[in-house]
Amino acid sequence: MKLEVPGYLKFVIGLITIILVVTIMMEAKSILVTVLIALLLSILISPFTSWLDKIGIPSLISVFISIIALLGVITGLSIFFYNQLLGFSGDIAVLEARFGELIDFVNEFISEHIEGAVPISFESIQKAIFQYIYDNMATLTGGIIATASTITLSLMVPIFIIFLLYFRKFLIEFVLQAFGSKNREKTSKIIYNVKSVVQNYIVGMFFVICILTVLNTIALYSIGIKHALLFAVLAAILNIIPFVGPFLGATFPILYALLAMDSIWYAVAVFLSFYVIQLLESNLFTPKIVGGKVSMNPLMTVLALFIGNYIWGIAGMILFIPGMAILKVIFDEIEGMQPYAYLLGDIRKVRKEEKITKHTIFNEKLKKVRKKINI
Numbered sequence: 001m002k003l004e005v006p007g008y009l010k011f012v013i014g015l016i017t018i019i020l021v022v023t024i025m026m027e028a029k030s031i032l033v034t035v036l037i038a039l040l041l042s043i044l045i046s047p048f049t050s051w052l053d054k055i056g057i058p059s060l061i062s063v064f065i066s067i068i069a070l071l072g073v074i075t076g077l078s079i080f081f082y083n084q085l086l087g088f089s090g091d092i093a094v095l096e097a098r099f100g101e102l103i104d105f106v107n108e109f110i111s112e113h114i115e116g117a118v119p120i121s122f123e124s125i126q127k128a129i130f131q132y133i134y135d136n137m138a139t140l141t142g143g144i145i146a147t148a149s150t151i152t153l154s155l156m157v158p159i160f161i162i163f164l165l166y167f168r169k170f171l172i173e174f175v176l177q178a179f180g181s182k183n184r185e186k187t188s189k190i191i192y193n194v195k196s197v198v199q200n201y202i203v204g205m206f207f208v209i210c211i212l213t214v215l216n217t218i219a220l221y222s223i224g225i226k227h228a229l230l231f232a233v234l235a236a237i238l239n240i241i242p243f244v245g246p247f248l249g250a251t252f253p254i255l256y257a258l259l260a261m262d263s264i265w266y267a268v269a270v271f272l273s274f275y276v277i278q279l280l281e282s283n284l285f286t287p288k289i290v291g292g293k294v295s296m297n298p299l300m301t302v303l304a305l306f307i308g309n310y311i312w313g314i315a316g317m318i319l320f321i322p323g324m325a326i327l328k329v330i331f332d333e334i335e336g337m338q339p340y341a342y343l344l345g346d347i348r349k350v351r352k353e354e355k356i357t358k359h360t361i362f363n364e365k366l367k368k369v370r371k372k373i374n375i
Helices: 007-027 029-054 059-089 092-113 122-135 137-154 157-166 168-178 184-223 228-238 244-260 264-289 298-312 314-333 338-344 347-372
Strands: none
Touching: 007 029, 007 298, 029 059, 029 157, 029 168, 029 184, 029 298, 029 314, 059 157, 059 228, 092 244, 157 168, 168 184, 184 228, 184 264, 184 314, 228 244, 244 264, 298 314, 314 338
């Protein structure tokens, strides 16, 4: 006799499961983020490792060559940012002085147009910042310790990548056996699609970042903004985070233009340039390069950002987007989970497919009608 579970009990069980999963994810943040980053990077460079295997290089040496190439790219980016930040640090005193002048201008405007208003004090702002730091020293110290432990765990990323690459065939075979011989074909398809989605996402975003870097650099240099390359690369990288990233990426050069340049029109020009570039990115570059497999509807993207930020902070905002794309691929292949795949999918793509389907059905009906009346 089959026992039916009441609907309210299913809801309670589902809610408890979600709470347990979120709690585990929050408590094991450092380990899970480290492993997931290693997993994504290992999937990214696995084609290069497989190519080295095919040309006759021993498997272990192929893995080490791949990890050295990856670390070389990361090291190059780190050196670039370090040098750029060194150059930017020389302008901090100038920016501080201009910020003081801006406050004086605001105070003068307030005293002339708002009667009885209390002027803003630059010294009081500085004291408030230092007082906040003093009052929250314990929290900040804990944050520094947490950061140090995160750095220690991040040093484990290359080790995880080495093991994941070296044992990739073994791990894939384990997953295939775990889901049984009956589901072997479907499981193989899911693994292939997940690998394809991750590689499309990371490689596609890399090309988008390169294109945005070039466009941002040209725009900022044309306007005459100092440290244009630093702002351009930073804005391009922040673009990984949907909605929030482009806003932050444009904010830094706009603020710099307001403080460092002698006219407000420089800031306006930066805003208009980044606005046009962002339109090109969202409507042309990302859809064409990254592809529709990774795209999600805006509602699910915003939810992923909020949930990711709540659970894992900035790392969650970055990792949850490809993570939900992977879930969509898995849900597409599991019986009964297709509605959730539909929920995660890009509504624009769904509507386009519906239009194509309707158009095809209409053409088929038209052919039948023409055949009946011998046209």
